[in-house]
Every structure is written in structure tokens, then in C-alpha cells.
Amino acid sequence: MSRRSQTGRIQRHTASYLEPRSLATVLPRPLRLVTFAALALLVAGLAITLVVSRLVGPASTDATAVAVHASMGGFDPAALTVKAGATVKIELSSMDSSAHTDGGGWHQFAIDDLGINQKVGPLTSEVFQFTAPATAGTYRWYCDICCGGKENPSMRGTLTVAA
Numbered sequence: 001m002s003r004r005s006q007t008g009r010i011q012r013h014t015a016s017y018l019e020p021r022s023l024a025t026v027l028p029r030p031l032r033l034v035t036f037a038a039l040a041l042l043v044a045g046l047a048i049t050l051v052v053s054r055l056v057g058p059a060s061t062d063a064t065a066v067a068v069h070a071s072m073g074g075f076d077p078a079a080l081t082v083k084a085g086a087t088v089k090i091e092l093s094s095m096d097s098s099a100h101t102d103g104g105g106w107h108q109f110a111i112d113d114l115g116i117n118q119k120v121g122p123l124t125s126e127v128f129q130f131t132a133p134a135t136a137g138t139y140r141w142y143c144d145i146c147c148g149g150k151e152n153p154s155m156r157g158t159l160t161v162a163a
């Protein structure tokens with residue numbers, strides 16, 4: 001065996017190894033169709049699950065609390081008005097599942113000036129309360145976990161304290 005033929009065989013072997021071989025060329029046509037249909041169903045099912053879970057969200061647990069829903073789309077409601085000096089009870093719910101790669105479905109309700117920093121996990125809710133300031137004013141709350149954080153206008157809300 002000459003050195004040249006040995007080199008030639010190695011080169012051929014390397015070339016066939018590097019050849020791209022996708023599923024499309026390996027599988028027979030009927031199997032390709034079935035594979036495609038299965039993948040399409042899987043993706044559609046996942047999309048529907050995500051949409052439904054977001055629309056439904058966790059059930060509220062405290063009827064005396066003001067419900068605030070947080071999702072990647074923003075806060076609902078994005079504005080609250082409370083009386084000065086009042087005890088404010090909020091049930092914060094995350095409408096997003098852990099499937100979200102940005103933040104993992106976690107959201108936050110934070111007002112730095114009032115020392116409020118409440119976080120809530122995917123598809124769960126947390127009840128918290130605070131005492132509104134004694135004087136009228138406007139405060140911004142934010143979520144700094146997802147979607148670019150508190151710089152994102154949709155991850156903000158406004159708390160108005162009325163006299």
C-alpha cells in the first residue's frame with residue numbers, strides 16, 4: 001500500500017463525514033410527513049398552553065385585597081389610587097409561566113420611596129400590605145426582573161395617594 005493511496009482514503013473518509021445529512025435526507029417521505037405533523041402539533045399545543053395559562057393565571061386568594069396582575073405585557077391595572085394613611089392590601093399575581101426565558105415568569109412590585117419590594121413567582125400570587133403615606137403624592141412602582149427591567153414603560157405603574 002503506497003502512501004499516496006492511504007492519504008486518498010483518509011481524505012475521502014473525512015469528506016463523507018463532513019457532508020451535511022439532515023433528517024430530510026435520511027427519513028423516507030411518509031415518515032417525514034408524520035414527523036413534521038407531530039412537531040407542528042407539539043408547537044401549537046405549547047403555544048395554546050402558554051396563551052391559556054396567561055389568560056387564566058392563578059386564582060385570587062384574598063377577596064379583601066386589590067388584585068394586580070403582572071405579565072410580560074405589563075401591569076393590570078397599571079394605576080392605583082389610595083387614601084393617604086390607609087392600609088393598602090394588594091394581591092400581586094404573575095400571569096406568566098416559568099416557560100418564559102426572560103425572567104422565568106417572575107415579576108416584582110417595588111416602590112423604592114415606600115420601602116416596598118414584593119416579588120411573585122410564575123403563575124402564583126402573593127398578598128402584601130403597606131401603609132400609604134400620610135400626605136398626597138404620586139409614586140411609581142416597577143418590576144426590574146423582566147423585559148429590560150424598570151426602564152421598560154410596560155413594567156411600571158403609578159400609585160396615587162389622595163388626601
Ligand SMILES: [Cu+2]
Pocket residue numbers: 070071072103106107108143144145146147155
Ligand atoms: Cu415583570
